[in-house]
Amino acid sequence: MLSNDQSWSPGGPEAGSIRRVLVVDDSRLQRRILSQSLKSWGFEVVEAESGDEAIDVCRALHPDLVLSDWMMPGMDGLEFCRAFRALPGEDYGYFILLTAKSEKVEIARGLDAGADDFLTKPVNPSELRARISAGERIIAMQRELSDKNRVIRDTLDRLQAAYDSIDRDLMQARKIQESLVPDRVRKFGASRVSLLLKPCGHIGGDLVGMFSPGANQVGFYSIDVSGHGITSAMMTARIGGYLSGSHPDENLALQRCGEGQYRLRDPAEAALLLNERQVEDTGIDEYYTMAFATADLASGRLKLVQAGHPHPLILRRDGQVELAGEGSVPIGLLADVTFSQFETSLQPGDRLLLYSDGFTECRLRSGAMLETAGLLEMVAGCPPGQSGPEFLDDLFWNLTQVMSPDHGMEDDVSATLFEFNGP
Incomplete structure (x- = not known):
């Protein structure tokens, strides 16, 4: 030893x-x-x-x-x-x-x-x-x-598994949300409504839609829920039920006028009902902006409510562009409010463009936002004679070309285009 x-x-x-x-x-x-x-x-x-x-x-x-x-x-x-x-x-x-x-x-x-x-x-x-x-x-x-390192790897593996599970859920949620807009384009007599919906993530807080209770009547809208993510997407599902085209009894913008018969409410009245429903829902802090319009396909009479949403554009057949709407507070933000209603007449060949602020607040390469002036230039740059879906696709593609690559799509982008072609 x-x-x-x-x-x-x-x-x-x-x-x-x-x-x-x-x-x-x-x-x-x-x-x-x-x-x-x-x-x-x-x-x-x-x-x-x-x-x-x-x-x-x-x-x-x-x-x-x-x-x-x-x-x-x-x-x-x-x-x-x-x-x-x-x-x-x-x-x-x-x-x-x-x-x-x-x-x-x-x-x-x-x-x-x-x-x-x-x-x-x-x-x-x-x-x-x-x-x-x-x-x-x-x-x-x-x-x-x-x-x-082993603990970190194990933790990352668990996080990846959780992320994969969430990702699968979000993909399914996207399919459910897409089901709220089953038709991208639909004809109403000679007229037509086209829709564009581009979420900035798996799911989004924008919603577009259309419905018709009968001949010569059509309603269409563009909605933007406050915030992003799952909460906003759930809100769009709820609002989609309030403006359902397949279940007229549940549609707050429709009024029964007989057995199986319905008529369009004025947009200001529909906005009031939607606001009351949103305010009554306890525990919900979200609100949403909305542009909702109704059109009489026989006369070309257009009624519009603009509840906190960007000013819609009336694209006249002669190339003139007008800002539509009188402005009101968003839906669900305040109780006991009234909504202003804008009315005008459309001529065959005129179009109405509803769009979310995903267009106007898009960040450009310069760091500035597109704003309404930039959108007007973009609309003017679209080839004449384009049909509804082509026009919206071209508008969105042009937006992606000018947006900042460092920021990309920071918000959902959506639009509704109504093309009036007479009775």
């Missing part, structure tokens, strides 16, 4: 950094001397007499520390070190080369091969203890880092 000082362990098995040591030397005597010291310090020791044998041991046992002679027949210490570093595994193994070489060039070769430290033969026990102690600290830090 060694003395108490000699039996001192720089880490020992209880420290957990270095437990198993591999001693590689073609000299049986040198292996025995090193092994006895290491065992007396409490380490588990494995021996190998060549580099080839040592590699096989490393594959099976994964030693924490390797003490290898440099000069050996066959695979020398440098070749063994390179092969050791090439082995798969997460835990780091500390590698000390035993050599009689002391030139800086030779030491540099050893470091390039992957060695961590050097000991000059014959090995001094005190120096060996000190080098192992240094290795203990490095391995302890490496394993602590590996443990933290």
